[in-house]
Amino acid sequence: MSSPSNAPASSKPTSRPGAKRRRSPLPRIVVALVVVAALAAAGWYWTQRGAADQAGAFRTTEVERGNIRVAISATGTLSAISTIVVGSQISGQVTDVLVDFNSEVKQGDVLARIDPSTYEAQIEQGNAQVAAARASQAQAQATLRNAELDYRRKADLGTRQLVAQADIDQARAAFEQAQAQVNSTQAQIRQQSASLQTTQVNLDRTVIRSPVDGVVLTRTIEPGQTVAASLQAPELFTIAEDLSKMKIELAVDEADIGQIRPGQTVTFSADAFSDRQFRGVVDQVRLAATTTNNVVTYPVVVSVDNADGTLLPGLTVNAEIEVSNREGVLKVSNAALRYKPVGDTAIAPAAGGRGGAGMSEEFERIASTLDLNPEQRAAFDAAVAEQRQRSEAARQSMGQQQRGAAAGGGGPPPGAMVMRAGGGGDANLQAQIRQRMLERMQQNFADFTRTLDEGQRQRWNAALASSLSATRATLYRLVDGRREPVQVRIGASDGSSTEVIGNLSEGDVIITGERAAR
Incomplete structure (x- = not known):
């Protein structure tokens, strides 16, 4: 019986000695690209979120173009x-009133009559006094002729020593007295005639006439009423001369x-x-x-x-x-003018202006009110072009100074003044700066102003002075979620919106306030 460990080796796969497996690099590249894309997306998301959060921290409004009417x-x-009050210079009882309210009258028309009886009687009395004075004058003249003849006879006899000198002197005195009596009667006649003339004037005043063409607005008398003019002329009618x-x-x-x-x-x-x-x-x-x-x-x-x-x-x-x-001006909500960031500092040009382009627009606006002829217009365009070149050179010089100051870690460059966001430096200093600017502008436009007549020159100087002394403020424009100060000149305001002139464009977003942090 054989052991399992002695199984044939042919049951396992075999390989060639020294052989190696090759893997493709494509999966690793794909993974790297996906990781990089994910990191970029995350960075973009957080950047946009931060910008959105910063932009959302402000309340804003847009610069608009429209009309501002100030009333x-x-x-x-x-x-x-012209309203004429017709009165009476004499006293008496009113006998007739010939006009009423709203009556149209012409100059010289009779409005009312006062009883003339008293003055007619005074006229008769005056005539009698004048007649008596003339009779006295005739008697005095007769006495004068008799005294003159007596004096001449005695004077002739006196030359022949036939009459005493005392008789001659007495005759001469009688002659002079008769002459004085004649002069006295002549004065009495003039006096009585003047008195008679005064009475005649008062008699004429018993007829109240209209001094102008017009309409009777008021009437304060009625027939039978007594007019007393002892201290001041009573008011009888009020006439409107021309409605x-x-x-x-x-x-x-x-x-x-x-x-x-x-x-x-x-x-x-x-x-x-x-x-x-x-x-x-x-x-x-x-x-x-x-x-x-x-x-x-x-x-x-x-x-x-x-x-x-x-x-x-x-x-x-x-x-x-x-x-x-x-009409057609840039305007912004008044809330933008009231916004002042706490602790913010902006560097504004000492000129307090809006740059060469803005001033050129202001010059054009002033010139449009002067009715310039072609010669004057050519002189104006040349002066504006020269002024624009000066402004551009000044800005370049200031930019170099600012870069130098930034590199050296110093403060603001010469020629600039630091202004808090809410205000503008010393008033006396600003007044001196504006005066120097006005003098410089007048020098720059001297050739142009010499072509103007006196009226145009006065309007130009007044408008130029008004432009340079106008109120200025700092607005804060929102750019890419950041606050950017912009100095503008304040124009007309209707209570809700204000005209602004400066480095602004229609549609610019202006900060009006800050939202409370969440």
Whole structure:
């Protein structure tokens, strides 16, 4: 019997001595690629998640392009441009009233009559006094002629020593007295004539006439009423000279009065015509301020065309004065202007501006209001091009200074000022910087301004000064989840949105606040 260990070896597979198995590298490459792709996907996911989390930490709004209309609201009262109060300069009883409320009158028309009896009697008395004075004058002249003849006779006899000198002197005195009496009677005649003329004037005043063409607004007398004009002229009628042209006196708050200028458009409504809107123009800003309960207001006079006669004197109106109407401008929500990150610091150019391109846009806007001729336009384009080159050179120089300061670990480069996110440095320093900028701009545009007439030059200088002294603020733009400060110039605001001018584009995302951490 044989043992199992002695089984034949032919039952197991055999191989050649020294032979090796070859495996393909493809599976390992596939595995490596899958691992790399997974790691990249994970990195991208965490990067995007971090950016999304950072972007989601802010409340934002977009820069929009649209219109901004700024208007100031005020209330006032309609009245005629010229209102005449007709009174009486004399006293007496009213006998006739010939007009009523709303009566149309012409200049010289009789409105009322006062009893003339008293003045007619005074006229008769005056005539009698003048006649008596003239009779006295005739008597005095007769006495004068007699005294003159007596004096001449005695003077002639005196030359022949036939009359005493005392008689001659007495005759001469009588002659001079007669001459004085004649002069006295002449003065009495002039006095009585003047008194008679005064009485005649008062008699004419018993007829009350209209001084202008217009409409009777009020009448305060009735026939039989007695008028007493001892201290001041009583008011009998009020006449509106022309109701086709009217005015509104608006009470504008002192905080808004600085924005009001003659020529601005006014829209208003009246409760009596609630379905209509009327228009007017600011005619005058008066300096006579009124203080009521510590509130200071200034009267603003608005002229209104009332050719159709719809508007009535005395109506209370609610008006809006359009102080600015900006069309097609970049604007942003006011919340973006209020956002100030805590502890953030931004470096703003000392010029406080928006760079060469932004200033070029501002120059174009100012020039568009000047009605330039081709020669002036060519001079303006040349000045703007030169200004743009200067600005570009200044930016390059500042960029080199910033890189040098960053390499050296120093502070801000020369020519820049550090501003907190919420404000802007020393006021005196900023005023000096703006003044230097204005002087430099005036020098750069000197060739252009020499081509302007006086009116254009004044408007250009005023607009340029206004642009450089305008309020500026720092907005924070959200770029790839990061906060980027952008300095802009503040323009018109309607209370919810504000015009911004600077290195911004329509659609830019601006931060308005930060969300609470979860």
